[in-house]
Amino acid sequence: MERLDGSAPVPPHLAGGVVALGNFDGFHLGHQAVVARAVERARAEGRPALVATFDPHPVRFFRPDTAPFRLSTLDQRERLFAAAGADATVVFSFDAAFAALTAEQFVVERLVDRLQVAGVVTGEDFTFGKGKVGDAAGLAAFGNALGFTAETVGAVALHGETVSSTRIRELLRAGDPAGAARLLTRPFAIEGVVQHGDKVGRTIGYPTANLDMGKYLRPAYGIYAVRGHLPDGRVLNGAANLGIRPQFEPPKELLEPFFFDFSGDLYGQCIEVELIEFLRPEAKFDSLDALMAQMDADCARARAILER
Numbered sequence: 001m002e003r004l005d006g007s008a009p010v011p012p013h014l015a016g017g018v019v020a021l022g023n024f025d026g027f028h029l030g031h032q033a034v035v036a037r038a039v040e041r042a043r044a045e046g047r048p049a050l051v052a053t054f055d056p057h058p059v060r061f062f063r064p065d066t067a068p069f070r071l072s073t074l075d076q077r078e079r080l081f082a083a084a085g086a087d088a089t090v091v092f093s094f095d096a097a098f099a100a101l102t103a104e105q106f107v108v109e110r111l112v113d114r115l116q117v118a119g120v121v122t123g124e125d126f127t128f129g130k131g132k133v134g135d136a137a138g139l140a141a142f143g144n145a146l147g148f149t150a151e152t153v154g155a156v157a158l159h160g161e162t163v164s165s166t167r168i169r170e171l172l173r174a175g176d177p178a179g180a181a182r183l184l185t186r187p188f189a190i191e192g193v194v195q196h197g198d199k200v201g202r203t204i205g206y207p208t209a210n211l212d213m214g215k216y217l218r219p220a221y222g223i224y225a226v227r228g229h230l231p232d233g234r235v236l237n238g239a240a241n242l243g244i245r246p247q248f249e250p251p252k253e254l255l256e257p258f259f260f261d262f263s264g265d266l267y268g269q270c271i272e273v274e275l276i277e278f279l280r281p282e283a284k285f286d287s288l289d290a291l292m293a294q295m296d297a298d299c300a301r302a303r304a305i306l307e308r
C-alpha cells in the first residue's frame with residue numbers, strides 16, 4: 001500500500017485511477033460503501049483504486065480548540081483502505097494553502113493535474129473547496145467538462161438509522177462500544193506507543209501498558225473489557241482503565257490495559273487496544289485493597305465477556 005502526497009504529481013503506475021474522496025474517519029459502513037464502489041469501478045476498468053483523505057481533519061484546521069474527536073489515525077485508516085482493496089492512500093495535507101483552494105482549483109490542480117483521475121466517488125453529502133461551495137453535483141459538472149466521471153454513494157442505514165461518525169462518537173461517549181462497533185463493523189480501537197508510568201501497577205499485581213489518548217475521541221471514562229493487538233500479531237484479552245485514575249495522584253489521563261495471562265516488556269511498542277464492553281465508571285476507593293478487590297472482579301467479568 002503506497003501513501004501519496006496529494007500535492008505532488010502522481011507516479012505513473014497510479015495515474016488514471018478511480019478515487020474515493022472523503023474524510024473516512026473510522027471507516028464505518030457508509031465509508032466502506034464509498035470505497036467499495038471506487039474499488040469495484042477500478043477493477044472493472046482495469047485502473048488503480050485510490051482513497052484520498054484529509055490530514056489533519058478539516059475541523060481541526062478550522063476549529064483548533066475542538067476537543068479530540070478522531071475515531072482513527074491515518075495509519076489505521078490506511079490499513080483499512082488496503083484491506084478494502086485500495087492500491088494507494090492519497091493524503092491531502094489540510095493546511096492554510098489547501099483551505100484556500102477554491103472548488104475549481106481543487107478539482108483542476110489536485111484531482112486532474114496531480115492525480116490525473118478517471119473517476120471520483122464520494123458520499124452524496126460531500127462538499128469541498130473554499131467555503132465548502134463544491135458539492136456532488138458540482139463535482140459531476142467539473143467531471144463533464146474536464147473528462148472524469150463523478151459518482152455518489154447514498155448514506156448507509158443500519159436498523160433504520162443512518163450510519164455516521166457523529167452517531168458513533170455519541171455511542172462511545174455514552175459508554176456503548178458495542179453499539180459503535182456495529183456501525184464501524186469492528187470495535188473502536190486506540191493505537192499508540194506504550195509509555196512508562198508510575199510503576200505502581202506491577203506492585204499491586206496489575207501491570208498496565210499505558211497509552212496516551214492523543215487525538216482520539218474520549219469515550220466514556222471507565223473500566224472496559226478490551227482486546228489488545230501486539231506488533232508480533234499476538235491478540236490478548238484484558239481489562240483496562242480509561243480515564244484519569246482518581247485513586248492515584250496526580251490525575252493523569254491514560255488508557256491502561258492489563259492483559260490476561262501475559263508477561264513481557266511492552267514499553268516502546270505500538271499496540272492497538274479495542275474497546276469491547278464498558279464495565280463500570282472509574283472510581284476512588286477507600287483503600288488500595290478495596291481497589292484491588294474491585295480489579296479482581298473487573299477482570300473476572302472481562303474474561304467471561306471476552307471468552308463468550
Ligand SMILES: Cc1cc2nc3c(=O)[nH]c(=O)nc-3n(C[C@H](O)[C@H](O)[C@H](O)COP(=O)(O)O)c2cc1C
Nearest residue numbers: 197198199200201239241245246247256258282283
Ligand atoms: C481493571 C482495572 C480497573 C481499574 N480501576 C481503577 C479505578 O476505578 N480507579 C483508579 O483510580 N484506578 C483504577 N485502575 C488502576 C489504574 O489504571 C492503574 O493500574 C494505576 O494507575 C497504576 O498504573 P501505573 O503503574 O501504570 O501508573 C484500574 C486498573 C485496571 C487494570
Ligand SMILES: Nc1ncnc2c1ncn2[C@@H]1O[C@H](COP(=O)(O)OP(=O)(O)O)[C@@H](O)[C@H]1O
Nearest residue numbers: 196197198199201202207208259264265266267
Ligand atoms: N500482563 C501485562 N499487561 C500489561 N502490561 C504488562 C503485563 N505484563 C508486563 N507488562 C509490562 O509492564 C508494564 C506496566 O507495568 P506498570 O508497573 O504498570 O508500569 P508503568 O507504570 O510504567 O505502566 C507495561 O508497559 C508492560 O511493558
